[in-house]
Amino acid sequence: MVLDQLLHLLLPNVCVVCGRLLMDSEYGCCSTCMTGFDPFQNSLEAEQTLRNVIVSRFGKAVLFERGWCRYKFHKKSSLQLAIHAMKYEGMYNLGGMFGRQLGEWMLAGGGIGDIDCIVPVPLHRLKKIERSYNQSEKIADGLGKSLGKPVKGKLLVRKRYTVSQTGLSAEERKINPEGAFSVVKGAAVRHVLLVDDIVTTGATLAAAASALFQAGVEKVSFAALAIAMKD
Numbered sequence: 001m002v003l004d005q006l007l008h009l010l011l012p013n014v015c016v017v018c019g020r021l022l023m024d025s026e027y028g029c030c031s032t033c034m035t036g037f038d039p040f041q042n043s044l045e046a047e048q049t050l051r052n053v054i055v056s057r058f059g060k061a062v063l064f065e066r067g068w069c070r071y072k073f074h075k076k077s078s079l080q081l082a083i084h085a086m087k088y089e090g091m092y093n094l095g096g097m098f099g100r101q102l103g104e105w106m107l108a109g110g111g112i113g114d115i116d117c118i119v120p121v122p123l124h125r126l127k128k129i130e131r132s133y134n135q136s137e138k139i140a141d142g143l144g145k146s147l148g149k150p151v152k153g154k155l156l157v158r159k160r161y162t163v164s165q166t167g168l169s170a171e172e173r174k175i176n177p178e179g180a181f182s183v184v185k186g187a188a189v190r191h192v193l194l195v196d197d198i199v200t201t202g203a204t205l206a207a208a209a210s211a212l213f214q215a216g217v218e219k220v221s222f223a224a225l226a227i228a229m230k231d
Helices: 002-010 045-060 078-088 093-108 125-131 134-149 170-175 202-214
Strands: 066-073 117-120 156-158 181-183 191-198 219-228
Touching: 002 191, 045 066, 045 125, 045 202, 045 219, 078 093, 078 134, 078 191, 078 219, 093 134, 093 219, 117 134, 134 191, 170 181, 181 202, 191 202, 202 219
Parallel strands: 066 219, 117 191, 191 219
Antiparallel strands: 156 181
């Protein structure tokens, strides 16, 4: 991982997926590799897929308002390599690029309604120290620029350290983030757009949304870069 980070610092103008030199208009990932991503055809398809994921795990207990996801996530795909570089290899600016693209796609699909602010799913402070940044914050920052909405990165707090969802069973993923989040006092917002990088079981979004509802937020919508597909 450290070697990958050094390579990206020394050779910042190469694609994180294929390694070829990037054009001036490209950042992090070349346009050829990005065409290998598996996008949702429209926002309705993405929202229905997200609802199916949440309902299959939680029934109708998590009543989110709207949902957006740009890509279908497949293992051993070019998107997986790009997301790995974003999360673990110091290529955090990819998050901003992905966030801006997601926001533009959301607007093109019919708008975002009455969303007041954008809130990234937070890392625990110890994990953020270890990683030095939160990729969901970077995606949220890009979204904020595209949507013209404020990003409130300190509204939601991860109060309990949780292990990575990677490698856990479906049941373990569901339980792992339960009760892990709290909302700062005096958070007077009505409709929050909650942002994560990848949705697998939806457990993290569900736990974060539960904390927001308990704090008095009336509506929560979800946005993520990708939804993990059952390959």
